[in-house]
Amino acid sequence: MAGTRSRPPEGRRRASHSMEAVLTEAVALLDEAGEPALTFRALASRLGGGVASIYWYVASKDELLDRATDHVLGGVLTAIESQTGSDDPIDDLRVMAVTLFDAIVVRPWLAAYFMRNTDLQGNSLRLYEQLGQQTLRLDLTPRQRFHAASAIISVVVGTAADLGQEPPPEVLDGTVGRDEYLGQWAERWRRLDPEEFPFMHEIVDEFEGHDDKDQFLAGLELTLAGLRLQAGA
Amino acid sequence: MAGTRSRPPEGRRRASHSMEAVLTEAVALLDEAGEPALTFRALASRLGGGVASIYWYVASKDELLDRATDHVLGGVLTAIESQTGSDDPIDDLRVMAVTLFDAIVVRPWLAAYFMRNTDLQGNSLRLYEQLGQQTLRLDLTPRQRFHAASAIISVVVGTAADLGQEPPPEVLDGTVGRDEYLGQWAERWRRLDPEEFPFMHEIVDEFEGHDDKDQFLAGLELTLAGLRLQAGA
DNA sequence: GCGCAACATCGAACGTTGTTCTATCGTATC
DNA sequence: GATACGATAGAACAACGTTCGATGTTGCGC
Numbered sequence: 001m002a003g004t005r006s007r008p009p010e011g012r013r014r015a016s017h018s019m020e021a022v023l024t025e026a027v028a029l030l031d032e033a034g035e036p037a038l039t040f041r042a043l044a045s046r047l048g049g050g051v052a053s054i055y056w057y058v059a060s061k062d063e064l065l066d067r068a069t070d071h072v073l074g075g076v077l078t079a080i081e082s083q084t085g086s087d088d089p090i091d092d093l094r095v096m097a098v099t100l101f102d103a104i105v106v107r108p109w110l111a112a113y114f115m116r117n118t119d120l121q122g123n124s125l126r127l128y129e130q131l132g133q134q135t136l137r138l139d140l141t142p143r144q145r146f147h148a149a150s151a152i153i154s155v156v157v158g159t160a161a162d163l164g165q166e167p168p169p170e171v172l173d174g175t176v177g178r179d180e181y182l183g184q185w186a187e188r189w190r191r192l193d194p195e196e197f198p199f200m201h202e203i204v205d206e207f208e209g210h211d212d213k214d215q216f217l218a219g220l221e222l223t224l225a226g227l228r229l230q231a232g233a
Numbered sequence: 234m235a236g237t238r239s240r241p242p243e244g245r246r247r248a249s250h251s252m253e254a255v256l257t258e259a260v261a262l263l264d265e266a267g268e269p270a271l272t273f274r275a276l277a278s279r280l281g282g283g284v285a286s287i288y289w290y291v292a293s294k295d296e297l298l299d300r301a302t303d304h305v306l307g308g309v310l311t312a313i314e315s316q317t318g319s320d321d322p323i324d325d326l327r328v329m330a331v332t333l334f335d336a337i338v339v340r341p342w343l344a345a346y347f348m349r350n351t352d353l354q355g356n357s358l359r360l361y362e363q364l365g366q367q368t369l370r371l372d373l374t375p376r377q378r379f380h381a382a383s384a385i386i387s388v389v390v391g392t393a394a395d396l397g398q399e400p401p402p403e404v405l406d407g408t409v410g411r412d413e414y415l416g417q418w419a420e421r422w423r424r425l426d427p428e429e430f431p432f433m434h435e436i437v438d439e440f441e442g443h444d445d446k447d448q449f450l451a452g453l454e455l456t457l458a459g460l461r462l463q464a465g466a
Numbered sequence: 467g468c469g470c471a472a473c474a475t476c477g478a479a480c481g482t483t484g485t486t487c488t489a490t491c492g493t494a495t496c
Numbered sequence: 497g498a499t500a501c502g503a504t505a506g507a508a509c510a511a512c513g514t515t516c517g518a519t520g521t522t523g524c525g526c
Contacts, residue, residue, distance in 0.1 A: 018503090040484065050505035052486080061484065112345070115394045120418070125433070132432030144451075146436040146443070151392075151452030158391015159384075161348045185353070199365030200358075203379040210379070218377075219384030225462050226455030251474090273513065283476035285515080294513065 021047060022057050023071045026064060034166055035109040038064075069113050073123035076103045080130055089137035090224055096131055097156050097220055104160035105212065111161035128153065138231040148227050155223050156216075163212040182208055254280060255290050256304045259297060267399055268342040271297075302346050306356035309336040313363055322370035323457055329364055330389050334449055337393035344394035361386065371464040381460055388456050389449075396445040415441055 025046045029038045040061070044051045058064040080099050086092045104111045120128060131152060135145040170176040186208040189200045258279045262271045273294070277284045291297040313332050319325045337344045353361060364385060368378040403409045419441040422433045 039482080041482085044505090051484095052506080053504050055485075056503060112349075115391075116345075116398060121421075129430050129432050132436065136432060136435065142435050143439045145432070146439040147448055147451035148455070149432070149436075150395075150448055151388075151455055154391040154395050154452055155384075155388060155456075157395065158348075158387040161394070162383075162387050162390065165349060188354075197362050199362050199369060199378070199382070202369065202375050203365065203382075206376045206379040215380055215383055218380035219387055219456070222381070222384055222456045222459030222463070223388075223452070224459070226458035229458050229462065230455070272511080274511085277476095284513095285477080286475050288514075289474060 018047070019057050022054060022064075023068055026068045027072055030068065030109045031107060035112065038109075065113050066117060066119075069110060069117065070122045070124065072103070072107065072110065073127060076100060077123050077127055077130070079103075080127065084130070084134070089134040090228055093131065093134045093152060093227075094220065094224060096134070097152055098217070100127070101156050101160050101216055101220075104157065105164035105216075108161070108164045108166050111157055111164060114157050115161070138227070140231055144230060148230075151223055151227075152220075155220055159216045159219055163216065179209060182210070251280070252290050255287060255297075256301055259301045260305055263301065263342045264340060268345065271342075298346050299350060299352075302343060302350065303355045303357065305336070305340065305343065306360060309333060310356050310360055310363070312336075313360065317363070317367070322367040323461055326364065326367045326385060326460075327453065327457060329367070330385055330453055331450070333360070334389050334393050334446075334453075337390065338397035338445065338449075341394070341397045341399050344390055344397060347390050348394070371460070373464055377463060381463075384456055384460075385453075388453055392449045392452055396449065412442060415443070 022043070026038055026043055029042060029046065040051050040054055044054060047053075054064070058067060076099065080096050083095050083099060084092050086095070104114065114124075117124065128149065132145065132149040135148050138145070138148075140148065167178070168181070171178060171181050186204050189197070189204045189207075192200055194201050255276070259271055259276055262275060262279065273284050273287055277287060280286075287297070291300060309332065313329050316328050316332060317325050319328070337347065347357075350357065361382065365378060365382040368381050371378070371381075373381065399405075400411070401414070404411060404414050419437050422430070422437045422440075425433055427434050
């Protein structure tokens with residue numbers, strides 16, 4: 001059983017030179033080449049140590065990813081906490097959502113693991129609390145507040161995961177620009193039967209050369225508008 | 234290069250006894266025990282054949298998952314197409330979104346791969362088209378229609394992925410009921426400092442014994458309300 | 467009926483992954 | 497100096513996706 005083994009200090013970390021190094025280097029690997037790049041062997045090589053040493057700090061790869069996400073979420077949290085305090089709680093909600101979105105969209109691996117992590121604790125819990133506190137300033141029932149905060153998280157994470165996925169290799173290599181890539185899809189859709197796909201023809205021009213951030217902001221605004229309506233403001 | 238190799242008929246499938254069998258059995262494996270259960274060896278064993286035979290139908294595991302998702306999306310699509318035709322396009326949008334949500338929430342693997350799949354084609358494209366066609370009946374600009382359809386997809390997929398994740402083993406085994414599991418989290422949150430976590434205390438009662446479906450519906454309603462406001466109806 | 471090409475299948479092997487086992491350092495404390 | 501413990505690491509294991517080479521199986525021109 002893994003629980004009986006002694007572990008490094010969790011709550012109060014003493015020296016813990018390496019726990020920080022492990023997490024930092026793990027995040028660096030994830031940022032540089034995505035989730036599949038984070039292997040215990042690559043990580044050990046970076047740290048200049050053996051493979052099994054990492055298991056002294058984390059019990060499994062799942063825990064490694066858990067701690068890595070919590071690590072970067074700590075940075076997001078401080079960024080979010082320093083941006084509240086507007087007159088309008090909905091404005092605060094928007095700023096917080098955008099900050100979270102920006103952090104996730106550059107780290108596709110974060111979105112994927114953000115949703116797999118059912119445990120609401122640590123910095124993830126704190127982030128949820130920060131968002132929810134803004135709903136306390138709105139005229140809503142507890143149930144509505146619960147739903148509102150959850151909905152915003154879903155919109156942010158869902159959109160970020162949808163838009164922030166790893167671009168195909170030909171775009172990353174620089175051989176094909178982002179505009180060309182979008183153009184290829186647009187071209188394909190333009191060749192569809194207009195009678196069977198009227199909507200695709202309607203939006204293909206908008207799609208070509210669209211901005212991911214704008215798309216997210218528009219979706220977020222729909223939710224916030226609905227929320228404002230619900231609060232009767 | 235993989236593209237030069239001959240492949241089974243894609244567009245017009247002739248006999249294709251086994252392609253159907255491969256996909257059906259792959260989906261069955263995914264449904265029974267989640268994504269990690271789908272291995273080439275387990276799948277081959279189910280099909281009563283060898284491991285390498287599967288590579289005659291799909292070039293990689295990624296393609297296997299692509300085809301599997303497209304397979305089940307086909308069922309969702311027919312269910313959705315038979316449910317449109319209301320007076321209110323927003324009512325239609327809600328029904329379609331709920332149908333899609335229900336299909337995803339019982340298949341956590343679908344949500345995970347739904348977002349990883351950047352290729353908008355096949356049944357995924359048709360589904361997007363069906364949703365978008367409802368926005369054609371609303372008084373919106375093409376850009377607003379593009380954003381609206383994308384936002385709804387994000388809300389559905391994001392929420393389904395968030396709520397439909399695999400329950401922990403102790404719940405699956407039946408040793409701990411869902412209510413007890415929720416209760417344990419509620420208990421943990423009640424022990425938090427009320428001054429630092431006022432929101433968690435506000436919603437902990439709502440969380441305990443909440444229904445995932447209601448949570449999704451509430452979030453969807455916010456987006457739809459914002460959309461209705463935007464359309465000026 | 468024959469032969470050849472394409473379809474379809476399969477066992478064995480390769481390289482990589484997460485994980486475990488066991489042995490070994492270094493350093494405080496008695 | 498002996499001991500216990502924090503910390504490290506090499507070697508091995510099982511399982512995974514994938515590839516290779518060989519072998520059936522079918523369809524069609526002659």
